[in-house]
Structure formats: structure tokens, C-alpha cells
Amino acid sequence: MSPSRRLHTATLLPSGNVMIAGGSNKSISLSSCELYDPLSNRWSTAASISSSRYEHTATLLLSGSVMIAGGSNKSISLSSCELYDHLSNRWSTAASISSPRYEHTATLLPSGNVMIAGGSNKSISLSSCELYDPLSDKWSTAGNMSSLRRLHTAALLSSGKVLVTGAYDELSSLSSCELYDPLSNKWNTAASMSLPRYEHTTTLLSSGKVLVTGGRNALGLLSSCELYDPLSKT
CATH class of the missing domain: 2.120.10.80 (Kelch-type beta propeller)
Structure with a gap:
């Protein structure tokens, strides 16, 4: 992957690809996302989330979209959530959770x-x-x-x-x-x-x-x- 990261999420998409989202690189919170294609054994860049975060969650919804919820950005707890559409490779804003976490x-x-x-x-x-x-x-x-x-x-x-x-x-x-x-x-x-x-x-x-x-x-x-x-x- 590029860059190196930890405390990120990995989600298996309906396409068979795996999406890596956010994470931390030393003291830096990341907004970048990457896609792994198991057929070609290659990584490619995916659209970035709007808010850099780590220690968040990623959930594959029944619609095929991925919901990112909460997380941390350095010393700040986040309540914001985002939705990823793997067909359009775009993120959109979802309703925020009431308690940052x-x-x-x-x-x-x-x-x-x-x-x-x-x-x-x-x-x-x-x-x-x-x-x-x-x-x-x-x-x-x-x-x-x-x-x-x-x-x-x-x-x-x-x-x-x-x-x-x-x-x-x-x-x-x-x-x-x-x-x-x-x-x-x-x-x-x-x-x-x-x-x-x-x-x-x-x-x-x-x-x-x-x-x-x-x-x-x-x-x-x-x-x-x-x-x-x-x-x-x-």
C-alpha cells in the first residue's frame, strides 16, 4: 500500500476488490483510500474520505455501499459518517451519529x-x-x-x-x-x-x-x- 498505515479499515466489496480506508501514519491521520484487486494482485487509488480518521468502523450495507462511522483525528473524536459507492468511486455525506466515538x-x-x-x-x-x-x-x-x-x-x-x-x-x-x-x-x-x-x-x-x-x-x-x-x- 501507499502510504503505510495502521488502525484503518478493510472492506470486501461486491466487486471482489478490497477497500482500505483511512488510518494513521505515525502521528498523521489519513483520508486516503486504496483498492486491492486480487485478480491482478495490484493496488489502485480510490477516492479519499472527506475527513481523515482512524479507529473508525466500515460496514458493507445491503445496497453495496460502504458506511464509514466515527473515528479519531488526533485528539478529536468524530461523529461524522460517510458513504462510499464502489460503482462511481465517490464518497457522500451520511447523517452523523449523535455521540462522537x-x-x-x-x-x-x-x-x-x-x-x-x-x-x-x-x-x-x-x-x-x-x-x-x-x-x-x-x-x-x-x-x-x-x-x-x-x-x-x-x-x-x-x-x-x-x-x-x-x-x-x-x-x-x-x-x-x-x-x-x-x-x-x-x-x-x-x-x-x-x-x-x-x-x-x-x-x-x-x-x-x-x-x-x-x-x-x-x-x-x-x-x-x-x-x-x-x-x-x-
Whole structure:
């Protein structure tokens, strides 16, 4: 890629290409975007986002557009959102989230709406969540999680519910987990992990279970992994 970057997003487009957006190069926030073509094994320049950002989210919508939400620009938390049309290679402005945030999660729900959960606003962790409706280009409240969370993960389960695991709040790493039900628009407590962790990964397996891997906590980096079974709640 050109330039080098970290804390960016990578999104698989309907065309089969991968779009890299934003990120950070040392102390510089980036607005540049790039496209990777796996058939030619080459990178090309894509249109730049209007606001440079890192630690944002990128979500492929059912329409094929990509929505960039929030992020950070040096010491500034962002509420702005942008939409990328891969057919025209153009960005357009989307409605802003009500609370600026970065280090959050974004999950595409079966309805086509996108749920933003938690994150950080400068040094303050958030429990608030918001729903984006691409058809109306509007945000609405998705209720608050019971815990402040940033650097957590969110996985869409086979049931259509969203499992949020771990995080770092204002004081420590968390082992607690929560479930969001889009039908009731409410959060409920899920079984906790055996170890607190943040900066980990979660993957939905074909069995319907969720694999949690690695991360870190007060003891340092983790090599441990855990399985969440939605049927047994363990």
C-alpha cells in the first residue's frame, strides 16, 4: 500500500476488490483510500474520505455501499459518517451519529440497519448505542449497554442477536458480555468469559458458536481462547 498505515479499515466489496480506508501514519491521520484487486494482485487509488480518521468502523450495507462511522483525528473524536459507492468511486455525506466515538463496533443487522455500540469519546468510555437506517439516512437510539465498553467485539449470532464481549472501561478490562435483541431493542446479560480481555477477536463459526481469541488484560497479552455457545449460554 501507499502510504503505510495502521488502525484503518478493510472492506470486501461486491466487486471482489478490497477497500482500505483511512488510518494513521505515525502521528498523521489519513483520508486516503486504496483498492486491492486480487485478480491482478495490484493496488489502485480510490477516492479519499472527506475527513481523515482512524479507529473508525466500515460496514458493507445491503445496497453495496460502504458506511464509514466515527473515528479519531488526533485528539478529536468524530461523529461524522460517510458513504462510499464502489460503482462511481465517490464518497457522500451520511447523517452523523449523535455521540462522537472511536474504538466502537459496528454490526450489520438482518434488517439492513447498522448498530454502533460503545467506544470512546476522548478518554471517556461509552455505553450508548445507536441504530442507522440506510433507507431514511437517520440514526436512532439502541439503548445503553450495562457496562462502559471500548476495544470490545461484536458478533452477529445466527439468531439475529448481537453478542458483545469484553472491553476496557475506565478502570479495567472486562469479562462480562451482553446480548442485543433487535426485535425488542433491548440489551440483556450473557454469560461472562473466564478471563477479562480487550483488543481480542470474535468469529462466528458454522456451528453457531462464537470463538474468542487472544487480546490483553492487566496481566499482559493473552494466548487463551474461549467458545461461546448461544444454546447453553456458556
